[in-house]
Amino acid sequence: MMSTLITDHKLLRQHARKHVEAGAVTQGYQAGRSDVVRMLNAALASELICVLRYRSHYFIAKGIHACTVAAEFLEHSNEELQHVDWLAERIVQLGGEPDFSPQGVIERGQSVFGIAVNLYEMIKENLVEERVAIDHYKELLLFIGDDDPTSSALIQNILQTEEQHANELASLLWGLPEQHN
Numbered sequence: 001m002m003s004t005l006i007t008d009h010k011l012l013r014q015h016a017r018k019h020v021e022a023g024a025v026t027q028g029y030q031a032g033r034s035d036v037v038r039m040l041n042a043a044l045a046s047e048l049i050c051v052l053r054y055r056s057h058y059f060i061a062k063g064i065h066a067c068t069v070a071a072e073f074l075e076h077s078n079e080e081l082q083h084v085d086w087l088a089e090r091i092v093q094l095g096g097e098p099d100f101s102p103q104g105v106i107e108r109g110q111s112v113f114g115i116a117v118n119l120y121e122m123i124k125e126n127l128v129e130e131r132v133a134i135d136h137y138k139e140l141l142l143f144i145g146d147d148d149p150t151s152s153a154l155i156q157n158i159l160q161t162e163e164q165h166a167n168e169l170a171s172l173l174w175g176l177p178e179q180h181n
């Protein structure tokens with residue numbers, strides 16, 4: 001027999017009518033809201049850095065006629081931007097403010113914006129950053145636990161893409177000629 005109690009509908013409605021201005025944040029929201037918003041903003045900052053790094057590498061790779069790799073960088077950049085949007089939407093739902101201010105992006109985020117010298121270095125740098133993001137999102141999932149299923153689902157969704165990105169970059173790296181290694 002299940003031990004979880006299901007709250008009576010009338011009581012749920014009573015709770016729902018209180019603080020309607022809080023929108024999606026109901027009485028049943030169990031996570032520490034300001035902590036979650038802060039962490040989602042940190043993730044947003046990391047994603048912004050990834051958008052820029054991939055974008056910059058796209059133009060450099062295109063310039064050296066590495067079309068396949070350039071196309072991959074552009075696709076990843078666009079997907080990181082999608083992550084930015086999803087995180088910002090969730091932050092707003094939680095009553096927070098998505099922090100897009102360029103000042104402090106590096107401090108808030110986990111990712112770095114390095115200067116790569118060749119194609120091999122560019123791919124490797126992005127791969128390292130994807131691996132940092134993967135571990136960071138896994139830690140976020142552990143922190144949130146069962147307290148905010150919507151944020152968890154969002155992070156899992158993003159995590160899945162970051163793992164795909166890492167996998168694709170690793171394949172590109174193996175495909176490069178020896179002299180780049």
Ligand SMILES: [Fe+2]
Binds near residue numbers: 047079080083158
């Ligand atoms: Fe991302």
Ligand SMILES: [Fe+2]
Binds near residue numbers: 076080165
């Ligand atoms: Fe990624």
